[in-house]
Amino acid sequence: MKLYSTLDKKVKEIEPIKKGQISIYSCGPTVYFRMQIGNIRAYVNWDILHRALLYLGYDVKRVMNLTDVGHMTSDDDFGSDFGEDRMDKQAQKEGLQPLDIANKYINAVLDDFRALNILAPNGEIIPEDLNHKGVQEYGFTRATEYVEEMIEIIKKIEENGYTYETKQALYFDVTKIKDYTIFTGQNLNEKEVGVREEVGVDPEKRNPADFVLWMKRYGKYENHIMNWESPWGNGFPGWHIECSTMGTSLLGERFDIHTGGVDHIPVHHTNERAQNIGAFGHSVVKYWVHNEWVVNKDESKLSKSKGNAPYLPNIVKLGFDPMDVRYFLLSKNYRTRIQFSIEALEGARNAREALVRRLRELGDTKGNVIPEYIERFKKELENNLNMSGVLALINELLKEDFPKEDILATILDFDKVLALDLEEAITKKEPMEFPSEVEALLEKRMLAKKEKNYEEADRIRGQVEEMGYKLLDTPEGQKLEQV
Template sequence: MRLYNTLTRKIEEIKPAREGEVGIYSCGPTVYWNQHIGHMYAYVQWDILVRYLRSKGFKVKRVMNITDVGHMTSDEDAGEDKMEKGAKREGLTVWQIAQKYIDQFMQSMDLLNITKPDVLCRATEHIPEQIELIKKIESNGFTYKTSTGLVFDTSKFAGYADFAKLNLNKQDSGSRVEVDPDKKNPWDFLLWVTNQPNHIMKWESPWGVGFPGWHIECTAMSVKYLGETFDIHTGGKEHIPVHHTNEIAQGFGAIGHQTANYWIHNEWLTLKGEKMSKSLGNVYTASDLEKKGYDPLALRYLILTSHYRQGINFSFESLDSAQVALNNLRELVLAAKFDKGRPTLSAEKREKVDGFISEFDEALGNDLNVSKGLAVLWKALKSNIPSEDKYDLAISFDEVLGLRLNELNSKVQDTPEEITKLVNKREEYRNNHDFENADKMREEIEKLGFVLEDLPTGVKVKPKK
């Protein structure tokens, strides 16, 4: 499989550090508010990545963090801890806020059929690991103390600017300068915060009572669960200049090298060209869409029509189209499912089936081109290969696409055998252009309480309402 690696700015072949296994770390949600569909965009895309690698036989270990402490209202250490802000807003404790929004996140994952990570780890449950890592960074000489806490000295890491191609001379770091006047460089960032005595979540540490900076949790937990070198690290493109740049610096400071061989970043889901955000008031959650009468899987379908590095401009018109397309797709899959009898594949059709399989595989393997994979599914369903082969292909592609096509059922399944026999007889007559007898069959079927619908893909049987 090939993916675009931000580290090298190239599409590269993924070569796992351990043969047959792939370790993936994904920056997860900060659980102080709802995870909206802008957030869920990335999680659907990474779900496709995990599913695809598993379909290729890789043993994937997927780790995702839950940020429940230390993420300030700005990514650059400024402002208030988002968790405490959320707690004040809702009159709950920080711990209740965390639980409330973890639940909301898990519910959105379910609605969008996103596979659960193998490890879902909370920052507050890994304080000792973070302290241990900071101690290593400190003993390697990468830190200094200020009145705000313990700071990472970015000037000690010569490659600090490389990952994000930052221009450190420009000092266009905005709020970074105001955050802590004692910082030697505006880029330096907090590893441990000690100057907030009123912060509710706090722990003892060698640097005083306080709490970890936002970035250290990801380095500590990825190393704990995936080792000092692992394969893939995912995140939104906004993480490149600060969060991931700092993770790379922390890896270097603690263990002498950064941790992930492939850093993969997604573009955003936007609404009218703007990033979805609470401050703009343009926020929808997966369950909001459900309340509006949409199937959440229509959003998943819509996301599948985009490439993770292109993002998508969300609109309700496009969601409507996705809903229609998904419904049509389901019709085709159902028609294939209930079309009985598998004729022997001719060599020509066998070749077609194999062609669809390799085209799908090639699309996904080529930097996760899932929209092309979806197009291959459509092409297969509309082709002249036998229905059962169509159905088999749909179910196998759907292990990657995750549209729950294997759960589809229609009333057809409950059709009594007697009716099925009549339907098949009618098909025989129709194939022989004996429409008179075919119509008689239809009448008989209707007398027995069933109606027929002739679709381009075959005939559908439904009980009369």
């Protein structure tokens, strides 16, 4: 398997630490809001990776965190340790406790994952009845359940001499890591510009890029709702320490792949890497991989605040199937930006429906997979998850001369990775189509009934029945059956 390694700045052959096994840590959702389509992309893309590795025969160990601690870091490229606690803010807005907010939005994440056929981190299908109560069994980890472990790791970082303490917080001193900005190649002075605004919030903070490991319940955060005891006083952990902790607690001091969005690179992953070195004296993650953004037509990032970033249920309300969304998000490689628009989504729907129609024509008898095509499919997956290659391969196979049922069986086998519910889609009966004259008569009859012109309605019924249909009036409206 080859993937694009962000640190190596190139596509690289993945050499697992343990033969045959791949360990993956995926930065998961922050659960005080509903994910929009730009957030969802990461989970579809990395689900493809997860399924591809399973298909290729790897034993996959995967963890995904759920950030249910209200962290201070803002979404901008530089991050700020002194922003608002949005978990607290959302809790106040909705009149709920922070943990209730977290549970509510964990359930929403599970709904979206289920609808989009995203596997749980443990590789299982997310059951219908799974909610926030049982997520741990499925490989999701909640930050609030790892605070003790976070404190242990912070202690290690402190013992190794990477921290300093102020009245407000315990900080990580980024100047102690020689290649701190290795991801971006920025020098610290450049970074300084971005975080300048927050300097002064804590007059004792030494370097603008230093970040909080433990925030004390002091000053601005005196009344912070979520808080824990620690060697540095009552307070709460910084955001980045959560991922360093859960990754190493569950996958070990060295693991293979860490996934996230490109927006995590300059701060979150830069800091996570620094913490790992601070705690363990070496890099923990072998390959960092990042997915690109979903953008508007003008290439600007989708943004919730600008109202151009819909949630999955909004999209479904417009008449799209969640599988249209999955198709849309998987049809491009994770390294490519995807332009989002309703027209683009319609394009994905048309493509998916056309594929389903073609497969339906192949019949429904079970055939045998075509080994040559299975091999070629694996090659495309191994080639940095070349999804456009996979879609082209399907089109090529559909034109081949093999027995129809073998072509069908082969494409349904590909669907173990694509997870577009193709088998279900081809066996589902399409709504019956009627000639346009009949449709027109039904329309006329509906109007006649509205106007209480029952004579006219009965006359039209007669006409329809003469054409060979049985007309039923049901609570949902008129229904036709072919006689």
